Every structure is written in structure tokens, then in C-alpha cells.
Amino acid sequence: MPKVVSTRRPQHKPKLGQHFLADDGFALQIVDALGDVSQHTVLEIGPGRGVLTSLLAKRARRLIAVELDRVLAAQLRLRFGMFSNVEVIEADILSVDVDSLFGPKPGLRRPGIEFKPTPAKVIGNLPYYITSDILLRLFDYSSYFDTLVLLVQREVADRIAAEPGGRDYGLLSATAQLNARVEKLFTLPPDAFAPPPKVHSTALRLTMAPRYQKLGLETDGRINHGFIDFLKLSFAQKRKTLWNNLKSNYAEPDLRAALNKAKIKPAARAETLSLEQSAALFRALRNSRGAS
Numbered sequence: 001m002p003k004v005v006s007t008r009r010p011q012h013k014p015k016l017g018q019h020f021l022a023d024d025g026f027a028l029q030i031v032d033a034l035g036d037v038s039q040h041t042v043l044e045i046g047p048g049r050g051v052l053t054s055l056l057a058k059r060a061r062r063l064i065a066v067e068l069d070r071v072l073a074a075q076l077r078l079r080f081g082m083f084s085n086v087e088v089i090e091a092d093i094l095s096v097d098v099d100s101l102f103g104p105k106p107g108l109r110r111p112g113i114e115f116k117p118t119p120a121k122v123i124g125n126l127p128y129y130i131t132s133d134i135l136l137r138l139f140d141y142s143s144y145f146d147t148l149v150l151l152v153q154r155e156v157a158d159r160i161a162a163e164p165g166g167r168d169y170g171l172l173s174a175t176a177q178l179n180a181r182v183e184k185l186f187t188l189p190p191d192a193f194a195p196p197p198k199v200h201s202t203a204l205r206l207t208m209a210p211r212y213q214k215l216g217l218e219t220d221g222r223i224n225h226g227f228i229d230f231l232k233l234s235f236a237q238k239r240k241t242l243w244n245n246l247k248s249n250y251a252e253p254d255l256r257a258a259l260n261k262a263k264i265k266p267a268a269r270a271e272t273l274s275l276e277q278s279a280a281l282f283r284a285l286r287n288s289r290g291a292s
Contacts, residue, residue, distance in 0.1 A: 020048040021125050021151065023192040026203075031055045033149045033185055033205050034121050043101070043145075045093050045124030045134065050076055052123060057083045064101060066093050094130070094137055102144040119146035119208070128153045128199075132172055135160075139179045148180070148206040157184055157202035169271045171235040175228065178215075178275055180206035215279035230282045234270035242268050242281075250285055258284035 021027055031052055034042065041062040047053045048067070053076065056063050063086045067073040073090035080086040089096065102120055122145055126134055131152050138148060152160070160176045161184050162168035176182055185203040190196035212218050217227050236245050243266040246255055259266055262281040264273065273281075 019125075019193040019195060019197045021051045021188075021192065022049075022194040023188070024051070026186075026188050026192050027051045027055060029186065030123065030149060030151065030203055031059070033203065034123055034147060037061070037121055040118065041102070041120040043120055043122045043124075045122065045126060045150075047076060047088075048072060048125065050079060052125070053080065053086070056123070057086050060085060063087070064089065066091055066096060068092050094133055098137075098141040098144065102141075120144055121146065122148040123150070125151040125201075128156070128197075131156050135172065136175060139175060142179050142208050142210060146208050148204075148208070149185075150204050150206070151188070151201050152204060154187055154200040154202045157204050160204060164274045165272050167271070170238065171231055174231050174235070174275060174278065176206065178212070178227075179210050180208050182206055211275065215275060216283055217279055226286070227279065227282050230285075231270075231278065234273075234278065238269065238271060240269075241266065242270055242273070245270065246285075254285060254288040258288055 021030075037056070037060045039061050041064065042056055042060040044053060044056060044063060044065040046067060047065040048069075049072065053063070053065055057080055063083075065076060065080075065086065066089045067076060068091065070090060073088055076088045080088065122138060124134075135150075138145065156172075159168045159170060159172050161182045162170075162173045183205045185205055188201045188203065190198065190200065193201070212227075215227075233249055234242060234245055242264070243255065243259070250258075256266070258281055261284040262277060264277060264281055270278070
């Protein structure tokens, strides 16, 4: 059984997290967006009443459905108990040990043989209030996945797909586009859900395509995850300039020299920088620290 650190969240869940997909037509479009899953494992986040699950159970080689709600998880087990390819886990997706689901199993790993899992696919109607947390966690384990098809609030989808220079571009945009190609597929009206939310939702497809190597953020094949912390600091306060956000963590002479080397003005704001520019500044700062 997969290791779960914690299976319950506090019961005071925000109202917007309780809307279930109820339109069979949209459900079919969402599952179709995953492509052929007959030879793949699919991770479904928040299956709820099983609208997507019922389609996936007939298509996927293996389906792992992670549901937080105890009652819903029990109902799903009863409903899909006859499907040998379906596993329902009652858990918080933010606490599930992803390595135990998709990583090498104890006793099966042989010395000198690299473990290369067949990438899984992810699908889910994400609770609005923890969409960013779930996405960032999936990116942390991006080596296990090749495609994510997710329902999110329309405004969040706009942020994820936003280009540098626009007001919607921020940490979530940069992190998503660092890890994947982002496509906005279609928008669902409130009445596609039960109960209907007060907002529209958008189906997103994220095709994993990490850009760390291309951006010079790998050393000896290992990703420098310090870049994510750098992005968090850069976007810490969007109204502040890049200089004001970064000076708390870097010596001013180093910061001035790195900005100059990356050809970025101190008065620039993080949302105006492309990933290439942010990576260039990060590398310049890293090198200045290494030389000091």
C-alpha cells in the first residue's frame, strides 16, 4: 500500500472546493484530452462522484483515484470494486507519497540498473482553494508524469498560461511554463457542476517538457531547484521592483553586477522577465556567490 503521511484535512473546507463535475459531455472531452491511456497508469485527483472515473476505468491500464472525502472514497470502492485495474485511495493528494506510487518497489531494484518508469498521466477537477499547491507538488514529481489534464478556475488557467509582461504573469505562470507546455482547451459554465459554482472553469492540458537543461539550470544532470526559490523571491511582492525583492537575500554589489551581466534594469519587475532572463540572472548571481 502507498505510504500516506496524513489522510485528513480540517473539515472547514472552503465552499468553492465542493463542486462536482456533472456534465457527461464535458467529462468525455476531458478524458479524451488525455489521449490513449490503454497502456498507461492514470492518477485521478479528487474523483468525487466518479464521473471521470467511470470513463477511465474502462480505458486505463491502471487507475489510481485519490479522494479525500471518506464517504465518497467508500462509495467509489463499492462502485468500482469489480474493476481489477482501479485502486481508490482515501487520502490528501498533498500528503500522498508519490514515490511509493510510481517509484521503484523495494526488492525489485537491481544495482547498476537505472529505474525508468513509464510516465503516468494525471487528470482531475482540482479544488479551487488548493489548485496552486497541487500543481506545485505535481511539478516536484514531474519525472513520473507526461501529461496533466486538469479542471481549474478560469482565472487560474489564465494565470498559468499568461505570458511575461502581462498582469496575470506570476510565480505560478513561470513555474508551470518551466515544467510544461500549457494549453487552454475549453471553458465550462457553472451549470456543468453540481452544485454550480459562481465562476467558470477551464480545462488545461500540460504536457511535461522541463526546460531546466535548456536554461542552464542543470549541473552534471542534476536540476538546480534553487531556481524555484529564486523565482519565489523575485515574485514575493509583485508591486516591488526586482531589486527590492532580491536585495534581502543578495549583497548589493553582487546583485548590481548580476543585473548588469544579465542586461536587466534594477527597476524591472519580475513579471516582465522571460524565463530565459530570470535564468540568466539566477546564473549570474550563483556565479558571483561562488566567486566570493
